[in-house]
Amino acid sequence: MNREVAVRIGIVSVFVDYHRRGRRNALALQPQIGPLLAGLLPADAQIEVINETSQALDFRRHYDLLFISALHSDLDRARQISHYYRRRGTATVFGGSLASSYPLLVQAYFDSVVIGDPESTVPQLYRDFCEHRLKPLYRSGPYRADSVATPRFGLLAGRAPLGFALEASRGCPYACEFCVLSGLGTRYETRSVGQVIDDIRHGQAQLASCGHRLRHRLVGFTDNNLGGSLGFLRELCDALKPMKLRWYCAVTFNVIANRELVRAMSDAGCICVFVGLESFNPAALADMHKYQNVAHKTRAAIDCCREHGMLVISGLMLSPQIDTLDYIERLPTLVRDAGLHVPTFLCFESPIPGTPHFKRLAAEDGAFLPNALLRDFTGYTLVTRPRHAGVAEFLDAYRKACGEIFSIGNRLRKLADDTPRFLSAGRPGAAVVDALDMIGLQGVFPPPASRSLIAGSDTAPPERVPLTDADFDSAAERAAILEPMAVTDAHGKVLPQWLHSQQPFAEPAEAKAGRRRSLKLVAA
Structure with missing residues (x-):
């Protein structure tokens, strides 16, 4: 479909806070994924790249389409960011190593999940989004060096x-x-x-x-x-x-x-x-x-x-x-x-x-x-x-x-x-x-x-997504979004979804x- 206004796109690399201090690092190496994805998208799109480790995500801004990437350990924040924006009409896409290795586990939290490289997926995903037929899953084809934008x-x-x-x-x-x-x-x-x-x-x-x-x-x-x-x-x-x-x-x-x-x-x-x-x-x-x-x-x-x-x-x-x-x-x-x-x-x-x-x-x-x-x-x-x-x-x-x-x-x-x-x-x-x-x-x-430095009891990351009670339709949905994701049970056994x-x-x-x-x- 033809749009009268440019599509507003956000590309977010989720806050990496290994030491759980909540401090941003202005000298942090900027992830390459933002400019790289932007190169695969139309020149007339309004694109903003946010690396949360060095720059705060402005939750007052609206995006039509939001690409999110995160390390495994930052999935909790990634799915909360996604939920916040989905409740406000934004379509969210999750990609990266976690999305590629556990696509079915993360799929419920995003409108679409990308498996593998962006070159053979993101252009098609964007076209599908503009035509209101965004798919829940995109899988990349073989890597082609000449397709890297x-x-x-x-x-x-x-x-x-x-x-x-x-x-x-x-x-x-x-x-x-x-x-x-x-x-x-x-x-x-x-x-x-x-x-x-x-x-x-x-x-x-x-x-x-x-x-x-x-x-x-x-x-x-x-x-x-x-x-x-x-x-x-x-x-x-x-x-x-x-x-x-x-x-x-x-x-x-x-x-x-x-x-x-x-x-x-x-x-x-x-x-x-x-x-x-x-x-x-x-x-x-x-x-x-x-x-x-x-x-x-x-x-x-x-x-x-x-x-x-x-x-x-x-x-x-x-x-x-x-x-x-x-x-x-x-x-x-x-x-x-x-x-x-x-x-x-x-x-x-x-x-x-x-x-x-x-x-x-x-x-x-x-x-x-x-x-x-x-x-x-x-x-x-x-x-x-x-x-x-x-x-x-x-x-x-x-x-x-x-x-x-x-x-x-x-x-x-x-x-x-x-x-x-x-x-x-x-x-x-x-x-x-x-x-x-x-x-x-x-x-x-x-x-x-x-900090205890021990799994299950260590200090929680201080960063918060501004979700309110109005963002949840039930107590079950609230728990699904806000409760930290577990990997092992009370006996140290790995939960089946991770196997x-x-x-x-x-x-x-x-x-x-x-x-x-x-x-x-x-x-x-």
């Missing part, structure tokens, strides 16, 4: 202090057990380098037209693993080098352990990489199926990056199934000896529903703690029973390690060690990012004593086995 970077102009960000690849060839990508089915797709360079030039032009010329030389790659294909990464570096950019990305450990590749990335302008080190315990890495990490090579890899003016940012996880109290006690020393000094976070390995880790533990008796809520599966609330210590002992050791690792003195020592290296390499930008990362940790670790997830990108078993063998050889 140029993101509308200008929609985030003024709200992206870390420059603009885009995607050069999708997925990851590895299959770490805890990773949501592994739950969806392993895949790794790359765009042509020419397409990526074109998008960067478009982004620079869009920022310049919005009066933000000073940020056009800082680019972020939001890929899960920009180094999933080493050949592609080398080709991309060759193309980026003459552009004189400064850029940042996420890669796996095997990339920073490759001195030649680190040099190529540095020469191309890379100033910062996020790397999932996860653990210094080889047994834990093996249990995670993180074959690309080699713990004893960490110091050499980090030093190599710093010599080339590249900051390594990394998080660490404690494995309740593998790590002992002795390992946790030694962790501050291990972090220092590795040259990391201070990780960007220290959390628990969390079996997110749908992942191989979740499925493995769900098949065991007594693995999960009782009354675990979906909002607890953030990595900062303990949802599984430690095997080598009691819950209280394990958490006490965690708090003590956090207090030592994230102390002000330790953060200052990190900056004192890093900054001269970055400045001598001619990379003041890396030093600035390092300082901002350390400042951002203030007040986060160790977690406050008011069956979909894998939209699953590969044949034979291909998976061959890929794992080859990745183990590469790591060795």
Whole structure:
């Protein structure tokens, strides 16, 4: 049908509040999904992109169509936002990893659910919406690199202090057990380098037209693993080098352990990489199926990056199934000896529903703690029973390690060690990012004593959607929307609705086995 006025569309990335403080983060990396979806929609649509982590959602605004994405642990807020807007005549669409793995479980809370990639679904969904025949479910077709639209970077102009960000690849060839990508089915797709360079030039032009010329030389790659294909990464570096950019990305450990590749990335302008080190315990890495990490090579890899003016940012996880109290006690020393000094976070390995880790533990008796809520599966609330210590002992050791690792003195020592290296390499930008990362940790670790950090009893997130009694037709509907979603029962048994997830990108078993063998050889 023809509309006399432009369709009003909102694209919301739901508030991510791991530490349950209710504080927004102006420096949060802007999710790529907003500008990417906007690029798939008509140019005459009125589109607003909201990243709740850095910008408050204005519930007074009206949208005809609202796209919502959220992490698993934020489904409670996502379905409440959806209910609020549906009661006011807005059609809501839910997409992302949770929608793709549990579409039937979430379907009741949204007008439509998208499984898989947006390129082959969102344009058709929009046409169906305009013709009043929106379907409850859309499933994507095979990934086609040439169908990826140029993101509308200008929609985030003024709200992206870390420059603009885009995607050069999708997925990851590895299959770490805890990773949501592994739950969806392993895949790794790359765009042509020419397409990526074109998008960067478009982004620079869009920022310049919005009066933000000073940020056009800082680019972020939001890929899960920009180094999933080493050949592609080398080709991309060759193309980026003459552009004189400064850029940042996420890669796996095997990339920073490759001195030649680190040099190529540095020469191309890379100033910062996020790397999932996860653990210094080889047994834990093996249990995670993180074959690309080699713990004893960490110091050499980090030093190599710093010599080339590249900051390594990394998080660490404690494995309740593998790590002992002795390992946790030694962790501050291990972090220092590795040259990391201070990780960007220290959390628990969390079996997110749908992942191989979740499925493995769900098949065991007594693995999960009782009354675990979906909002607890953030990595900062303990949802599984430690095997080598009691819950209280394990958490006490965690708090003590956090207090030592994230102390002000330790953060200052990190900056004192890093900054001269970055400045001598001619990379003041890396030093600035390092300082901002350390400042951002203030007040986060160790977690406050008011938090139990235990599933079912931890502090509730403080964020609220302004729903009133008038928004519910019955007490049952109110409970269905406002009660937090549970994953385990009072005995720690996983509820049946979480036992069956979909894998939209699953590969044949034979291909998976061959890929794992080859990745183990590469790591060795």
